[in-house]
Amino acid sequence: MKxxxxxxxxxxxxVAVPLGSLVLxxxxxxxxxxxxxxxxIETYREILDAAFTGNGALxxxxxxxxxxxxxxxxxxxxFRMQLFNIGAEGQLYLGAVGASWIALQLGDxxxxxxxxxxxxxxxxxxxxxxxxxxxxGVLKAFARTNEIITSLMLNYVAGLLLTYLIxxxxxxxxxxxxxxxxxxxxxxxxxxxSYWPTFGSDVVVPLGFVIGLGAAVVLWVLYTRMRFGxxxxxxxxxxxxxxxxxxxTRRKILxxxxxxxxxxxxxxxxxxxxxTYTLDGSTTGLQAAAFGYTGIVVAALARYNPxxxxxxxxxxxxxxNAGYTLQGPDFPSGLVGVMQGIILFCALGGELLLRxxxxxxxxSSAHGGSGAAVEPAR
Amino acid sequence: xxxxxxxxxxxxxxxxGTPLLFASLGELLAERSGVLNLGVEGMMLFGAVVGFWVTxxxxxASASVLVLAILASGLxxxxxxxxxxxxxxxxxxxxxxxxxxxxIFAGGLGLSAYxxxxxxxxxxxxxxxxxxxxxxxxxxxxxxxxxxxxDQSALVYAxxxxxxxxxxxxxRTRFGxxxxxxxxxxxxxxxxxxxxxxxxxxxxxxxxxxxxxxxxxxxxxxSPGWIAGDTLIGGAGWIAIALVIFAFWRxxxxxxxxxxxxALSALPFALQARNVDVAPEFLYALPYVMxxxxxxxxxxxxxxxHLGAPAALGIxxxxxxx
Numbered sequence: 001m002k003x004x005x006x007x008x009x010x011x012x013x014x015v016a017v018p019l020g021s022l023v024l025x026x027x028x029x030x031x032x033x034x035x036x037x038x039x040x041i042e043t044y045r046e047i048l049d050a051a052f053t054g055n056g057a058l059x060x061x062x063x064x065x066x067x068x069x070x071x072x073x074x075x076x077x078x079f080r081m082q083l084f085n086i087g088a089e090g091q092l093y094l095g096a097v098g099a100s101w102i103a104l105q106l107g108d109x110x111x112x113x114x115x116x117x118x119x120x121x122x123x124x125x126x127x128x129x130x131x132x133x134x135x136x137g138v139l140k141a142f143a144r145t146n147e148i149i150t151s152l153m154l155n156y157v158a159g160l161l162l163t164y165l166i167x168x169x170x171x172x173x174x175x176x177x178x179x180x181x182x183x184x185x186x187x188x189x190x191x192x193x194s195y196w197p198t199f200g201s202d203v204v205v206p207l208g209f210v211i212g213l214g215a216a217v218v219l220w221v222l223y224t225r226m227r228f229g230x231x232x233x234x235x236x237x238x239x240x241x242x243x244x245x246x247x248x249t250r251r252k253i254l255x256x257x258x259x260x261x262x263x264x265x266x267x268x269x270x271x272x273x274x275x276t277y278t279l280d281g282s283t284t285g286l287q288a289a290a291f292g293y294t295g296i297v298v299a300a301l302a303r304y305n306p307x308x309x310x311x312x313x314x315x316x317x318x319x320x321n322a323g324y325t326l327q328g329p330d331f332p333s334g335l336v337g338v339m340q341g342i343i344l345f346c347a348l349g350g351e352l353l354l355r356x357x358x359x360x361x362x363x364s365s366a367h368g369g370s371g372a373a374v375e376p377a378r
Numbered sequence: 379x380x381x382x383x384x385x386x387x388x389x390x391x392x393x394x395g396t397p398l399l400f401a402s403l404g405e406l407l408a409e410r411s412g413v414l415n416l417g418v419e420g421m422m423l424f425g426a427v428v429g430f431w432v433t434x435x436x437x438x439a440s441a442s443v444l445v446l447a448i449l450a451s452g453l454x455x456x457x458x459x460x461x462x463x464x465x466x467x468x469x470x471x472x473x474x475x476x477x478x479x480x481x482i483f484a485g486g487l488g489l490s491a492y493x494x495x496x497x498x499x500x501x502x503x504x505x506x507x508x509x510x511x512x513x514x515x516x517x518x519x520x521x522x523x524x525x526x527x528x529d530q531s532a533l534v535y536a537x538x539x540x541x542x543x544x545x546x547x548x549x550r551t552r553f554g555x556x557x558x559x560x561x562x563x564x565x566x567x568x569x570x571x572x573x574x575x576x577x578x579x580x581x582x583x584x585x586x587x588x589x590x591x592x593x594x595x596x597x598x599x600x601s602p603g604w605i606a607g608d609t610l611i612g613g614a615g616w617i618a619i620a621l622v623i624f625a626f627w628r629x630x631x632x633x634x635x636x637x638x639x640x641a642l643s644a645l646p647f648a649l650q651a652r653n654v655d656v657a658p659e660f661l662y663a664l665p666y667v668m669x670x671x672x673x674x675x676x677x678x679x680x681x682x683x684h685l686g687a688p689a690a691l692g693i694x695x696x697x698x699x700x
Contacts, residue, residue: 005699036496084474139670143678148416148474149620150673153666156613164659283609290487297482300475333606334491341483345461348471348479355470 003356017353018301021346028342038330050325051318059204060325065317066274067092069212070267071295072313073219076304078260079296080223081232085257087136087151088264089292090158091129095268096286097165098128100173100187100279103194103272110193117194118207121269129265130258132158137257141250147257159287166281173279187279196273208270212310215263219306222259232256267291294320297340301347316340387641387648389525392534395640397422397595397611399537401618402625402632403544404588408459409622410548411581412561412690413466416477418589419615420484421458425451425590426597426611427490430604431497433507443507444532448594455590456583458484463582467575470694481615491606505602509533531599533591538633540588545629557581561688564695574695589615613666614643620669624676626686642668 030040051061071088078085102124103117135154139145165171167185175181175188196207223229235242235249242249271286272279280286298316302308323336401418408415415421429451436443462480465471482488509531511518518529548554559567560577568574596611597604604610617639625631646661676685 003698036492079475086478139674143674145670145674145677146620146623149616149623150670152616153613153620153669156666157663160659160663164657168657168659293478293482293487296475296478300479332492332495334488334493334495337482337485337488338492341479341488344479344482345465345476348465348476349469351471352469 002359002361003352004359006355006357009354013354014303017350018303018347021350022343024350025339025343025346028346029339032338032342043331046326046331047319047322050322057318057321061314061318061321062203062205062209063275063317064321064324065313066206066208066212066270067267067289067291068294068298068317068320069209069310069313070215070270071264071291072298072302072309073212073216073295073306074260074264074267075295075299076302076306076309077219077223077263078256079299080229080236080304081252081256082236083140083253083256083260084148085133085136085151085260086148086296087133087154087292088260088267088295089290090151090155091132091261091264092268092271092291093158093162093286094132095125095129095265096272096279097162097173097268098124098126098265099269099272100190103190104172104188106191106194108191108193112193114193114195114197117191118196118273121194121273122211122266125265125269125272126262127265129268130262133257133261133264134254137254137261140257141253155292159283162279162281162286163283164281166279173281175278185281187281190272190277194273195277196270198274206270206274208267208274211266211270212313215266216306216310219259219263223306228255264292264295289320294340297344300344383648383652385522385525387644389529390644390648391637391641392526392530393600393640394643395636395638396531396534396537397592397600397614398618398621398639399541399632399636400592400595401589401615402621402636403537403540403629404455404585404592405619405622406585406625406627406629406632407544407548407557407581407588408585409691410561410627410688411557411578412564412688412693412695413463413578413582414473414477414692415459415462415480415582415585416474416619417458417462417480417484417586418592418618419611419613420481420488420490421455421586421589422593422596422611422615423486423490424458424484424493425455425593427494427499427593427604428454428590429594430499430505430597430602431493433505433598434497434499434503440507444509444598447507447598448533448591451590451594452587453590455593456587459582459586459589462586463579466694467578467582470696473692473694486607486610494604494606499604499606501603501605503603505598507598508602509599533595533599541629541633548629558688561690564690568695568697578695589618592618617665617669620673623685623687624672626676627688628686639665639669 033040033043050057052058071092074088074091075085099121102120106117106120132154136147136150139150140147165173166187170176173187175186198207199205223232231247231252235247235252239249294316298309298312302312319336319339327333401422405415405418429447432447432450433443436446458480462476465476466473484490511529511531514528518524520528548557556567556572557577560572560574564574593611621632621635621639625635642665645664646658649661650658
């Protein structure tokens with residue numbers, strides 16, 4: 001058996017390989033389920049039911065898909081330039097902090113001002129997320145500090161900041177209006193007009209999901225139809241060539257980190273506006289779901305294509321949602337992470353088939369095109 | 379004298395630094411062979427849960443159960459590393475994404491939590507066995523040095539031996555020389571007849587074994603027990619990866635860095651015990667912030683080569699494409 005680098009990629013392969021990886025992943029997962037005494041077919045049927053086909057399942061899946069759509073896009077935007085921003089988690093927290101701040105600042109208004117809230121919250125969250133993302137960005141651009149580790153460390157710092165704001169300080173976000181709230185720390189409730197609207201009745205689509213789809217399209221245009229994306233591609237493939245061509249790598253690092261952080265931040269705004277309506281500082285709230293890390297899974301499965309991220313986010317969101325719904329003796333916690341890991345492993349392994357052709361040689365003379373035997377003797 | 383803040387923090391620095399030391403030594407071996415493994419956090423957590431499982435299920439003399447538990451943790455860490463090795467070395471996958479995938483797969487929301495839940499572990503279950511401190515030569519009551527050096531657990535002394543062995547192995551043996559060659563210039567190493575694939579596999583696996591043992595340091599020594607999720611080791615795997623960078627890829631400097639960060643991890647608890655009036659979050663954030671600060675200091679003005687990073691780190695070796 002021999003691997004040969006492909007010069008061209010048949011179009012069907014980029015569909016067939018991810019699908020094949022997915023099938024393989026569910027096969028491997030079935031083995032683990034059998035080994036731990038579960039019935040894989042029954043488990044898969046339950047997942048499918050809880051995630052997509054059951055009553056109200058799709059609406060619940062979209063709730064899970066919304067944050068990871070944002071973090072997936074954030075990861076895709078950065079990973080495209082080989083800039084490994086693992087900090088979407090923290091950037092999302094900061095976005096939530098920014099969005100809740102502006103919503104509280106705007107105070108109680110009548111119901112017609114909801115669009116104002118939505119725009120203001122997105123802007124504030126985007127700025128907060130971008131600034132948090134720019135910390136590893138600046139360090140990478142000017143001190144060549146490894147962005148993987150700095151962005152990851154900042155996730156922990158952001159989580160502690162959330163806890164601090166709600167539990168250990170008299171911050172602007174903390175509700176101290178009632179005796180009960182002072183005894184059991186919690187965030188101030190947002191004004192009612194700042195609740196984001198939803199669409200549809202059978203399947204409830206949160207506004208955040210729609211905004212995420214819009215962001216995906218913008219990102220796709222930016223990365224495939226504009227100079228910005230072209231330069232990102234060149235810097236990713238060959239930093240040296242990019243420098244010779246006069247591309248400003250530093251500036252690109254900063255802008256990509258800012259874009260990535262802003263998208264993750266808007267994901268935080270959507271958490272506040274769509275779902276929680278308050279800044280939840282507890283470790284069982286915003287911090288429990290690991291949106292940032294799941295976003296990396298989403299982005300990698302989508303092969304960093306923003307449009308594919310939308311589809312994958314719904315798929316993985318379904319898995320997450322099934323995880324919450326089914327959690328119990330038949331569906332132990334951790335199973336979702338195991339599944340995500342296996343899917344990602346299979347997708348990564350499948351990349352090999354996209355880049356290389358697997359050639360099985362039967363006889364050494366069967367492929368006489370290359371090799372020493374047919375070289376003209378001199 | 380031995381209950382002053384400094385002595386307590388330094389003694390705890392050794393305690394908290396030990397898993398960092400094990401994990402960074404393992405990562406050092408893998409990286410020196412040219413493979414970056416970002417799955418340390420996941421491998422540690424899996425090692426932690428397996429080690430805890432052995433101590434809960436196996437009856438017998440404390441010492442032999444604990445040795446068995448450490449062996450099991452090491453093996454389970456290596457098993458996790460084998461996935462990464464297969465993907466990155468044989469299938470030439472991106473090492474960064476594969477490492478992240480390993481952390482997601484094995485980590486706090488993945489396999490380690492799954493195994494813990496399946497076995498019915500919860501934070502309320504007390505550990506049957508744990509590593510107690512060993513009073514070496516009866517010197518534990520020695521002023522200052524006693525609690526820091528002579529009153530630690532067997533894991534601490536094992537980690538010192540491990541650091542010494544890794545340092546000697548990389549610097550003084552033929553195999554170590556070969557590892558460095560594989561990490562710096564795999565094509566030349568290949569031409570010299572060194573089996574690049576084999577060397578990388580072996581060192582990624584050994585690295586995983588170290589990470590597994592590092593995880594067991596938490597579940598069997600620092601806070602005996604099992605808590606699923608992120609709280610048990612809280613990012614120590616990532617700090618270990620950072621440690622390798624600012625140890626300039628040297629075993630002896632891993633020792634220094636590990637205790638520095640051990641002290642930073644121990645400081646919040648020591649200060650809280652003395653009712654210092656600072657919000658605990660600021661103290662807990664210290665190790666993370668300091669990791670960033672130290673990384674910035676180390677990387678400013680130093681090129682990759684000056685830092686001592688293996689030249690082929692992160693690059694899959696394909697013989698046909700050299």
